[in-house]
Amino acid sequence: MAELKRLPTLPGVHLKDEIAKITHRLRDLGLSRQVDKAVWDKVELARHAQRPYTLDYIHHMFPGFIELSGDRCFADDAAIVAGLAAYMGRTIMVIGHQKGRDLAARTRRNFGMPRPEGYRKAQRLMILADKFGIPVFTMIDTPGAFPGVAAEERGQAGAISAALLCMARLDVPTVAVIIGEGGSGGALALGLADRVLMLENSIYSVISPESCAAILWKDSSEAHLAAQTLRLTSSQVADLGAIDAVLPEPRGGAHRDHAGAAHIVKEVLEDNLRELEAIRPLDRKRERFAKFRRMGVWKENGLTLF
Amino acid sequence: MAQRVSVNISRRNGASGGAESCPQCKQLLSAVELRDNYSVCPNCGNHFRLSARERVAMLADSGTWNEIAAGLRSADPLQFFDLRPYSERLEEAEYDTGLGEAMIVGSCRIHKMDAVLMVMDFSFMGGSMGSVVGEKFWRACEAAIENRYPLVAVCASGGARMQEGILSLLQMAKTTCAVELLSEVPVPFISILTHPTTGGVLASFATLADVIIAEPGALLSFSGPRVIEQTIKESLPDNFGLAESNLNHGQIDMIVPRSQLKDRLVQILGMLEGGVACALEPLWEEEAGRPGRRGPLAGALGRIKAFANAPWRSLKR
Numbered sequence: 001m002a003e004l005k006r007l008p009t010l011p012g013v014h015l016k017d018e019i020a021k022i023t024h025r026l027r028d029l030g031l032s033r034q035v036d037k038a039v040w041d042k043v044e045l046a047r048h049a050q051r052p053y054t055l056d057y058i059h060h061m062f063p064g065f066i067e068l069s070g071d072r073c074f075a076d077d078a079a080i081v082a083g084l085a086a087y088m089g090r091t092i093m094v095i096g097h098q099k100g101r102d103l104a105a106r107t108r109r110n111f112g113m114p115r116p117e118g119y120r121k122a123q124r125l126m127i128l129a130d131k132f133g134i135p136v137f138t139m140i141d142t143p144g145a146f147p148g149v150a151a152e153e154r155g156q157a158g159a160i161s162a163a164l165l166c167m168a169r170l171d172v173p174t175v176a177v178i179i180g181e182g183g184s185g186g187a188l189a190l191g192l193a194d195r196v197l198m199l200e201n202s203i204y205s206v207i208s209p210e211s212c213a214a215i216l217w218k219d220s221s222e223a224h225l226a227a228q229t230l231r232l233t234s235s236q237v238a239d240l241g242a243i244d245a246v247l248p249e250p251r252g253g254a255h256r257d258h259a260g261a262a263h264i265v266k267e268v269l270e271d272n273l274r275e276l277e278a279i280r281p282l283d284r285k286r287e288r289f290a291k292f293r294r295m296g297v298w299k300e301n302g303l304t305l306f
Numbered sequence: 307m308a309q310r311v312s313v314n315i316s317r318r319n320g321a322s323g324g325a326e327s328c329p330q331c332k333q334l335l336s337a338v339e340l341r342d343n344y345s346v347c348p349n350c351g352n353h354f355r356l357s358a359r360e361r362v363a364m365l366a367d368s369g370t371w372n373e374i375a376a377g378l379r380s381a382d383p384l385q386f387f388d389l390r391p392y393s394e395r396l397e398e399a400e401y402d403t404g405l406g407e408a409m410i411v412g413s414c415r416i417h418k419m420d421a422v423l424m425v426m427d428f429s430f431m432g433g434s435m436g437s438v439v440g441e442k443f444w445r446a447c448e449a450a451i452e453n454r455y456p457l458v459a460v461c462a463s464g465g466a467r468m469q470e471g472i473l474s475l476l477q478m479a480k481t482t483c484a485v486e487l488l489s490e491v492p493v494p495f496i497s498i499l500t501h502p503t504t505g506g507v508l509a510s511f512a513t514l515a516d517v518i519i520a521e522p523g524a525l526l527s528f529s530g531p532r533v534i535e536q537t538i539k540e541s542l543p544d545n546f547g548l549a550e551s552n553l554n555h556g557q558i559d560m561i562v563p564r565s566q567l568k569d570r571l572v573q574i575l576g577m578l579e580g581g582v583a584c585a586l587e588p589l590w591e592e593e594a595g596r597p598g599r600r601g602p603l604a605g606a607l608g609r610i611k612a613f614a615n616a617p618w619r620s621l622k623r
Contacts, residue, residue: 145509147529147537152547153555157508157528164482165514184466185478185509185528192479206466206475206506211533216388216468230471231384240383242472289483293444295476296437297383304381 040224042233043209045201046180050255052262053112054081054096054139057179060262061269062087062094068125070117074154077118079110079142080190082125084134088270093129095122095190096139096179112181113146116159119189123159123166130170135273138190140178143208145186160189167192168292173276173284175269177247178202178234179254194288195272196242198234199261200249204242205232242295328352344564353521353564355501357403358410358427361460365568366414366423373412375445378438380407384471392469399430407438408463411446413455417572422450425460428502432464435507439467440477443511447484447493456494456575461512464530465505478510485514494578496571499526499549499558517574518558519567520549526558 062085069076082095099112176193182204209227214220234246250260325336331350345354386392408430424446426433450457466474497515502525527547545551
């Protein structure tokens, strides 16, 4: 195509029509390898170094935040931050993945990739919140759970599944917001909530575009194409029915205005909590289960069901 | 996603072809020899991979398997297309394995004990979990709850099905909710982890079972060995992620060789349902045509049944 376009235009030769025809056919075939740049822009925005992280939101939203540490088994995982905060006349439990901005912080936070201790800390504090009727608010921002030998030996898979089960069981209202990267099981472990919301420029995916490209295209440089195919932007995820709502970001994106982004999350959190608190705990749990039961699309005896 | 022990068993018919050599010890084995030994190498104990149908034949009493939700198929919600369309991969997998999806579920009897059994097949797109696997899991749990039958899940999976994007990730949440429903009854739930069980399946229902059994030599890890090697930039210990290593690190309850699997399964299910009493009495006594036992266990089971108020065999056969 590019070659065709580069050909010098000669009088009497109507290449324009040809180009239009071929482009159209390619698009019709669905084989167009033209990558939609907007999708990759979102991936880069979601990973932007200046994007507000969990502690930035906490800083702007919860002035009296008290951090709680440790899984009581092995260690304190700095890739997940958790604690109590006063919020609009009630206490809430805030739990979120935390990345670092400079090299030292990134290393300490392990690039936001939790080990089993992180999920066990989250689980412990969710149970604590449940005991005292404190709503749970989670912020999701991780490339995924940490892949390491020691993490596997200490039960990475079991820690994630236990966190999921814990979230399914909670009697208190739960709200999850994907604030940046929602990467795979490591993200979902904090995302089995009554309300799952997603900031406009965040992504939520079963696998990183790079890994997906490496496996399916056998070439990790096809990540742009993989990102587009995976449908991981907030509006695409919402269209698939996988989340409850998309939150707008301040003009130019959350990385330009941390306080503005925090303000939006704060307002929406209050609305959602108020709605959820009006429902009886048992009904709330039933609705949560019904929501996740509906997840997925399949055909049964030829009929497509949602 | 990665597999360490390469296993090449004829896919559709199981061990019905000619002779083949064990990938671990290179011993030449005849098909009959393999079949008679539960597809386990008699020389080195290497467990060959079983297809879902072979597994059902091994665990369920003959003639008792009654498949449910067999008509479910993936709807390709993303219209996914990598080097080939996902729909084409699905058709090919169905043709190759004779299965509609990577998991089959059904009710059956295991040593005369009613149970709901679900079996995953690694040959169907790496046993990956998409919308259909999640839905089948949910229906299996529903059937188990309705009939108060215990649930047995034989897992083999590379993780979530990328081709269904975020919806496949959410199957982890969906299956977790289903497990929670089971424990509200409670219905006993046992998972059997076979080679390999990794990723999203291991990090959801597979590790949420009441008792977790693994087959010898099975690879059980959340991240595949290749991913970890690339991350930490060094080679992994030989036993990384294997069932034996998982047992040492306290991640599973036990490792049971395939030849003893069925017996052990029923013993545990019986104990979970009947309390301690059942350890003291024989399990396979026939009583008026139903899986009966005499002694304290029969009493315990009777009390459970009366409490649950579920008629025997209420599931349509």
